[in-house]
Amino acid sequence: MTATTDRLSLLEQLLGAPAPRLLPGHVWLVGAGPGDPGQLTLDALAALAQAEVLVHDDLVDARVLGLAPQAERVFAGKRGGRPSSTQADITATLITLARQGRRVLRLKGGDPYVFGRGGEEALALAEAGIPFRVVPGLTAGLATLAAAGIPATMRGINHAVVLATGHGAPGHEGELDWAALARLNQPLVLYMALRRLEATAQALLSAGMNPATPAAAVESGTLPGQRVVVTTLGELVNRVRAEGISSPAMIVIGGIVEMRGKLAR
Structure with missing residues (x-):
């Protein structure tokens, strides 16, 4: 966890305040922005530094995924005309991982609440009693x-x-x-x-x-x-x-x- 601590310390220096904490059993729905890693928010970086499991979309840039080397990756891509994860499977995965006490980062391209089906996932988490947070991202x-x-x-x-x-x-x-x-x-x-x-x-x-x-x-x-x-x-x-x-x-x-x-x- 030393690398995680170091990255959080750097973020806190930039913020001038404690970075938000991703707690065990919690899910963060995070917007990765339009693609370029430079478009990430500081809260998104905080999530990437702390996540134990990363449930990510197909369009999230590989360089962004590389900012969470400590996290297990779970692919949850949805692409028109290609084999894709179903929304029901994705939400079930998020709930299962959270109930295992994992720190779960659901990483989406753009903004979770702008044509990203983040509202559906947030609703499923709320109905399951899973604590969650939405971290906005720059919409494409x-x-x-x-x-x-x-x-x-x-x-x-x-x-x-x-x-x-x-x-x-x-x-x-x-x-x-x-x-x-x-x-x-x-x-x-x-x-x-x-x-x-x-x-x-x-x-x-x-x-x-x-x-x-x-x-x-x-x-x-x-x-x-x-x-x-x-x-x-x-x-x-x-x-x-x-x-x-x-x-x-x-x-x-x-x-x-x-x-x-x-x-x-």
Whole structure:
């Protein structure tokens, strides 16, 4: 535990206060941010330093996992179209590990409560009587835009920004009201949108959104392999396909995309 103590001491020097303690039998739901380890919060680092078991998502960067060398790793990845852990299995694992008296870190990409199903896991822990804490993380929908030189809000362009999941494409259970979103005339930031991008784009166009509306796809935001494709809504699907953009990727549609030409470095 010497390395853990040393890391906590360093954090406490930075904080100027005692670091929060991850206790035996407790679960912390921690956001790992968009990918780059530099986007971690100090509380996330405190959790990584203390965890005895690390239950992690597929998209958590290997360098982040490496910050908890003392912890047993349990993979709990969920990827569309690939073999994945079920949500019921993940929550059952968290409860079992906590009841064994382990210090459990549930590490998620982005923020646990923003399209990360962290609310479902927190609810399951609460119903099981397991003590837990939520440590927010930078959500990819905002951090990825910043890394790509696209401000989420810009005076004179927008007064709101909509974060939505691309899973709500027409013809699927729980579909979003794309016509209502199109009428807002505010930028849309779409998570997990590649799989149904064609249906989503068509729904927005059918609702009257101008095909010339600026749009972008950001692959592997904040990571060394980040790629950005800037286009229009009308050409978005073709450009994404032509460039071979793959998951993880964020889609942004709206006037804020035009700022990339002035701000990207």
